[in-house]
Amino acid sequence: MIARSFAFVGVLYATYSAFGQTPPTNLPPATPGVFSAQSSIIIDGPIETVWSALLDFPAYPNWNPFVRWVHSLHRILLEALTDQTPHENLRLIIAAQIPPLPTPVDASTPPNLLHAQLSFENITAVDTAQHRVAWKEIMIPAPLLSAERWQALSVVNGNQTFYEAREVFGGPVGYVVDALFAQGLQAGFDAQAEALKELVER
Ligand SMILES: *[C@@H]1O[C@H](CO)[C@@H](O)[C@H](O)[C@H]1NC(C)=O
Ligand SMILES: *[C@@H]1O[C@H](CO)[C@@H](O)[C@H](O)[C@H]1NC(C)=O
Numbered sequence: 001m002i003a004r005s006f007a008f009v010g011v012l013y014a015t016y017s018a019f020g021q022t023p024p025t026n027l028p029p030a031t032p033g034v035f036s037a038q039s040s041i042i043i044d045g046p047i048e049t050v051w052s053a054l055l056d057f058p059a060y061p062n063w064n065p066f067v068r069w070v071h072s073l074h075r076i077l078l079e080a081l082t083d084q085t086p087h088e089n090l091r092l093i094i095a096a097q098i099p100p101l102p103t104p105v106d107a108s109t110p111p112n113l114l115h116a117q118l119s120f121e122n123i124t125a126v127d128t129a130q131h132r133v134a135w136k137e138i139m140i141p142a143p144l145l146s147a148e149r150w151q152a153l154s155v156v157n158g159n160q161t162f163y164e165a166r167e168v169f170g171g172p173v174g175y176v177v178d179a180l181f182a183q184g185l186q187a188g189f190d191a192q193a194e195a196l197k198e199l200v201e202r
Helices: 002-016 047-055 055-062 075-076 174-201
Strands: 034-043 067-072 091-097 116-127 132-137 144-155 160-170
Touching: 002 075, 034 174, 047 144, 047 174, 055 067, 075 091, 116 144, 116 174, 160 174
Parallel strands: none
Antiparallel strands: 034 160, 067 091, 091 116, 116 132, 132 144, 144 160
16 A cells, blocks of 8 residues: 555656656746646657657557547548648647546557547647657637647657657636546546557567
8 A cells, every 4th residue: 555655656756747867858848828737758768769659640549548549631631642741730630538548559449439539730840850749729719728739759868768748728718628637638648658658668
C-alpha cells in the first residue's frame, strides 16, 4: 500500500513537475488559459526514431490509446492527393478517446463510442530542427475556445529522448472542457506518453 502510494507520487513528480531530475523543457512558453493537460516521459531510444513515430499519423491506430486516428482533410476529400507528411497549415480531423482506451491497443481495437471525440485542427508548427510539432483546435472559434497541443523532443543522457506534451485550454468554452474532460484528457496525455515509450522501446 505504502509502496504503491510512493510509486504514485513518483509518477506525479515525473509527469507534472520541474523538480530536480526533470530535464529542461523544449516546449515553447505556455500561453495563459483555464487549464492544461501535460505529460512527459524519458524514452530509451534515439530522438529521430521518436520523431518519426510521432509524425507517422497512419500508424497511430497500431499503438495510440488516446489519439486513435488522424487524417488530413485532403486525405478524406481527395484521396488521390494524399500528402502523408505533416506540414504547417494542414487541416486535420482527429479522433480521440477521452479518457483513453485501456492499453495495449492495435488497429483492430474497437473504439469506446461513449468516449469518442472528433476534433478539427490545423497544424501550426512542424519544426524538424527543434523537434517540435503543434496543432490547434479550429472547430470552435478562437474567442470561445483556444486549444493548442504542443509536443516536443530533446536528447537527454546522451542517447535517450525526453518527450513532452502540453495543451492549454482557454476561452469561455475552456471552462466547459475543464469540467467535462480535464481528467480524461490528462489520462490521455499520460497514456499516449507511456504508449509511445512502449512503441519505441519494444
Ligand atoms: C493554420 O496554421 C498556419 C500556420 O500557423 C496559419 O498560417 C494559418 O492561418 C492557420 N489556418 C487556420 C484556418 O487557422
Ligand atoms: C546509451 O547510453 C548508455 C549509458 O550511457 C550506454 O551504456 C549505451 O551503450 C548507449 N547506447 C548507445 C546505442 O549508444
